[in-house]
Amino acid sequence: MRSPPKIDAFLRICNASKNRFPNILLYDRTRVKIKDNFTGMGDYYHASYVDSYETKKGYILAQAPFDDVTQSDFWRMVYQIVPQLVILLTATSGSDGRAKTLKFWPMEKEERIFAANKIKVKSTHMEQERDLDLYELLITGTDGEAAVTTLIHYKKWIEDREIPDNLLEFRATVKIWKARAEKKNRLGPLLLVCPTGVHRAGTFVALDIVLDRMNKEKRVGYSKTVAVLRKQRYGCLTFFEHYSQIADLIMRQAISSGIANPMAISSRK
Numbered sequence: 001m002r003s004p005p006k007i008d009a010f011l012r013i014c015n016a017s018k019n020r021f022p023n024i025l026l027y028d029r030t031r032v033k034i035k036d037n038f039t040g041m042g043d044y045y046h047a048s049y050v051d052s053y054e055t056k057k058g059y060i061l062a063q064a065p066f067d068d069v070t071q072s073d074f075w076r077m078v079y080q081i082v083p084q085l086v087i088l089l090t091a092t093s094g095s096d097g098r099a100k101t102l103k104f105w106p107m108e109k110e111e112r113i114f115a116a117n118k119i120k121v122k123s124t125h126m127e128q129e130r131d132l133d134l135y136e137l138l139i140t141g142t143d144g145e146a147a148v149t150t151l152i153h154y155k156k157w158i159e160d161r162e163i164p165d166n167l168l169e170f171r172a173t174v175k176i177w178k179a180r181a182e183k184k185n186r187l188g189p190l191l192l193v194c195p196t197g198v199h200r201a202g203t204f205v206a207l208d209i210v211l212d213r214m215n216k217e218k219r220v221g222y223s224k225t226v227a228v229l230r231k232q233r234y235g236c237l238t239f240f241e242h243y244s245q246i247a248d249l250i251m252r253q254a255i256s257s258g259i260a261n262p263m264a265i266s267s268r269k
Helices: 013-018 068-081 167-183 199-217 222-232 240-256 262-267
Strands: 031-033 044-050 059-063 085-088 111-114 119-129 132-141 146-154 190-194
Touching (some): 013 068, 085 167, 146 167, 199 240, 222 240
8 A cells, every 4th residue: 555645844834834725735755845055944845846748857836926935935946946937827816806926026127136135036038928928037146156047927817717718829839938948058847837836837737748748649648647747746637627628628639630530529429
């Protein structure tokens, strides 16, 4: 009989205030550990490594920062990991006006300071596209090192359980920016951020993995992908709405790419 995954770091009293949602666990085996080089703030952030289709630890799924401490911890993590892209999968507020996330990143030409003046994050360039804001970020630390990454703010994902109608198009945009980052030798993981670090981020990652597999192998493997994802990041795709809507998107893509036969599908109904 297998032992349940360990969650020791999640349960430590010193980390309790860093968990935005106390019912969303963090597995020790896959959690991102922050090197405590110069801040004395510990190694904890509610974020997990997840394997992509081609790369071990190809993604990091993270909760959005929600206060001063978690903002500092988040940027400490980014400074250490240097993600290829930071992808924020939420509008800043919902349709009811309630806040979904802090604006934890600098606006255009702005510089913000985190981690007790140890880390500076500057927005050196900004672009706006439909439903997107894109920020080129320069992150520097007191140790003299500097890191560059791009933050993509996908503003159309407003409600937790409703997947935007252009999610496939957004994924294509992410692929374009990923290719641009690779040309600049930015080879870190994709950092997916949402309020929980689970629901939207896990949904996008499941879609991305399955479509990458379809492109290379001409097969789907959706349920197995979700099972593996859940072993690496607790709570992914627990909403029926997300699971079923992603299944529909996968089917649409399978039909359009010739992997699935729409006549055979309709005959089974």
